[in-house]
Amino acid sequence: MTVNEQQYLDLCQHVLAKGHRKSDRTGTGTMSVFGYQMRFDLQEGFPLLTTKKINFNLIASELIWFLRGDTNIRYLLENNNNIWNEWAFKRWVESASYRGPDMTDFGRRQLVDDSFKAAYQAAMTRFKEQILTDDQFAAEFGDLGPVYGKQWRHWETSRGETIDQLSDVIASLKTSPDSRRHLVTAWNPEDIPSNMALPPCHALFQFYVADGKLSCQLYQRSADIFLGVPFNIASYALLTHLMAKEVGLEVGEFIHTLGDAHIYSNHETQVNEQLRRQMYELPTLKINEQLGSIFDVELADLKIEGYQSHPPIKAPIAV
Template identity: 65%
Template sequence: MSKSEQAYLDLCKRVLEEGNNRDDRTKTGTLSVFGHQMRFNLADGFPLLTTKKVPFRLIVSELLWFIKGDTNIRYLLENNNHIWNEWAFEKWIESEDYKGPDMTDFGHRSLKDADFKEQYEEQMKLFTDKILTDNQFAEGFGDLGSVYGSQWRSWNTTKGETIDQLKEVITSIKENPYSRRHIVTAWNPEDVPTMALPPCHTMFQFYVSDGKLSCQLYQRSGDIFLGVPFNIASYSLLTCLIAKECNLAPGEFVHTIGDAHIYANHIDQVKTQLTRNPKALPALKLKDFDSIFDVNVEDIEIENYEPHPAIKAPIAV
């Protein structure tokens, strides 16, 4: 059994057994614990969960979207990635430009009302098609504000300048590997009000030892069933990419979560997942590159990934 995957399954069990019932922003309700840490040795295999299928290509395109400093969902849609659609769609339906049927509380209503779900899917299709084909519309409604890509690559300073945190931290790893300041933060209090979703993964730090690069993420809020599997794989991939550029081996990914929660409408899915036995972890294959900023989706592959079937669950918006 993979120790890496077991760390995630142990978190699921802990929250089911010890979690506090809490209201939340989405009005869905959660079981939650505060403060949890998992460790993943990247030498044991790439930590992409096997107890349910996790869509690796979506993780890749989302991470490259962050790395590019992009904040517009057009790039994601061009890569058939729809995981940020709801937040951009919400911006459109709340604008004066929207003339369609009432989409208020679409996240909950589409789960309970089949007729409304059909209307919602029609409006979402119209929205995504316009993002892909209409430059002005994409500029107005596809951008999510100062989310991860912006904070990583274009942090705004009080002097009206910007800081490329990701580029600077890579340079720092190369030039001063034992520094304790290899840090990138996405939590900018001034920009939080303008973000479609304030950063859940707020800060990460790199650590070099014995020729290996490790990364620790602090995540303020973790949707254990849908979000956390993505976060584990995404930051493990980021660590491997930066390690390759810096001529280091991947070390550990350490995942520290503040509010670790299972949504009320994900509990049955988590219980189903816990009945499954983990399989061998897959292997990550990276093509050669000089800079992570030049990496494309086709440069990243996963091998020997044979997971259990996917388990569907609604996203809380």
């Protein structure tokens, strides 16, 4: 049994047993707890869940997108990654430029109305094609505003300057490994109200060096346990591996601290199905030894070996 994956399954069981019924922004409803922490020993294996299949390429391409400071979904679509589509699509269908069927509340309506689902899928297909082929359309509707990549790499100050937080942390890890200031934040109060398609859920992370190992702690203000958290665990584990390689250290722990940790009411059946499954051994991450900089990483530089899992479990996303 892997202690790492059990941390996640224990979280699911805790929220189902102890959670509070709450309303939420999406209108879906959740079971929620406030304040929870998981610790993953990255020496044990790469924490890609085995009780349901997780697509590593989606996680890796999204992280590469962040590392490049990119905020436009075109790169993601070019790599067959659709995990940010709904937020960009929402901006388009709510704009004056949109001409087509009413897409109000499309996230929920597609689940209960087959005729609407067909219209939604046709509109989404058209949207994606235009993002990939029309530069002007992509610039206007593919960009999500100053989300993670922008804040990590190009934080804008009140003086009109920019701060590359991630590069600064890499430099401080190399020169002052015992510093308590190895932090990167995506939570920019000035940008959130009007510019971001979605305020950052994984809001702040900090690195720590001890015994020749690099550890990372993430504070996640809002945690969609079934759909989002498995991706967040693997994404920040991957980031820790890449940062450790960059600064010449081994990997230590990934510590995941959650604020509002919730299971959506329309995910409870899926969570219970996952809890009935047995775990497999965790896989291993392999990073191209010839990789120079973390900022030059490509999908081909990252491979998961020995990954055995149960089939995926589908669930609707709340937008």
